[in-house]
Structure formats: structure tokens, C-alpha cells
Amino acid sequence: MQSVLLTVDRFSTWIGKAFAWSVVLLTLLISWEVFSRYALNKPHAWVLDAQIMLYGTLFMTAGAYTLSKNGHVRGDVLYGFLKPRTQAVIDLTLYLIFFLPGVVALTWAGWVYFQESLAINEQTFSADALPLYPFKFVIPLAGSVLLLQGVVEIIRCILCLQTGAWPARDGDVEEVNVEQLKAMVHVKDEDMAALERELALKESGK
Helix, strand or coil: CHHHHHHHHHHHHHHHHHHHCHHHHHHHHHHHHHHHHHCCCCCCCHHHHHHHHHHHHHHHHHHHHHHHCCCCCCCHHHHCCCCHHHHHHHHHHHHHHHHHHHHHHHHHHHHHHHHHHHHCCCECCCCCCCECHHHHHHHHHHHHHHHHHHHHHHHHHHHHHHHCCCCCCCCCCCCCCHHHHHHHCCCCHHHHHHHHHHHHHHHHHC
16 A cells, blocks of 8 residues: 555655746746747747746646645644644545545536537637646646545555554655654653643543
């Protein structure tokens, strides 16, 4: 199972790194357009649309990559103090309630969106029109890769609930060093365990 999880991690990483080259294309395109517009007095109407498409592609395809690295924003100051099983309960609940419905809807709607765009050969509204359907195909593509990575994260939560420890990641990086943070604020594991017991008692009393 661990090898399957790491394989999906590497696939998401590969997708993210492959589309990260959009930054290079975007930089070259903008530099060339600035030179062409101001030095040669030859602006191009399609460049703005191309810039938006490249940036959108970069943004959307980075989702699965960031999730595979556990890099999305979270309240680590509180979350990082919790035991792995408690973290897994929180993550699993959020994945099932918010992540899965949202990403499934994004992927499904994106595919319909792409098919409709392809059927009418949709183009931009600039003087030099560009085809829009290749860009709209990025929506279901990014959504499906993000969904695949999300399923892997759900499996990680289940494994953590079973074993009490998070499965390893490919190139695992922690933005916040929890142990150092505990030492800085003088918090002990026993204190966190007592806090969790107190919270559990309060929840059971409601």
C-alpha cells in the first residue's frame, strides 16, 4: 500500500513540475510582448489571453502537487500539537465533507465545460482570437489529478487511525517543526494529552 501511495505522490509531483515550466513560458512571453510593444510598436492582442491561460494552468495544476507535499495552508500552530490520530480524524472529516464533494463537482463540471467549448470551437474575444477549449480541458485534468491525490490522503488518514502514525511521504517536508515549537513554548506531550482528555470530556458532556 505504501508503494502505491508514494507512486501517486510522485505522479502528482511530476504533473506539478511539468506544468511549472509555464512560468518560464509566461516570463518569456511577457518579456517579448513588452519589447515588441514599446520598442517595435507592435503590440499583439492575443498575448493577454495567452498570459491568463498560462497563469491559470499553472495555478490549477499546482493543487495536487501541493497536496502531495502537505503544503496547503492549515493552522499548524494548533493542529501540530495534536496527536496523529486526532489529526487524522480532523483531516478525514474535512476530506469527506468538503474536499470530495467540491473536487468531484469541479472535475465533472469542468469536463462538461470543456466538451461544450470543444463542440462550438470556442475562442477568445480578442482581435487575434485563440482557441479556448485546450485551456478549459485543464480544469477536468487538474481536478482529476487532485481527486486522485485526495483519495491517497484519505487512505493516509485511515492508516494513521489504524497505526497511530502518519505514513511516510515522498520528499516529506514540514513547514513547522512541531518539536521545536513545543520546546519554545514549554509544552510537554503530557500537557497535550491532558488537554485532549479535557476536550473529550467536554464534548461527551454536551
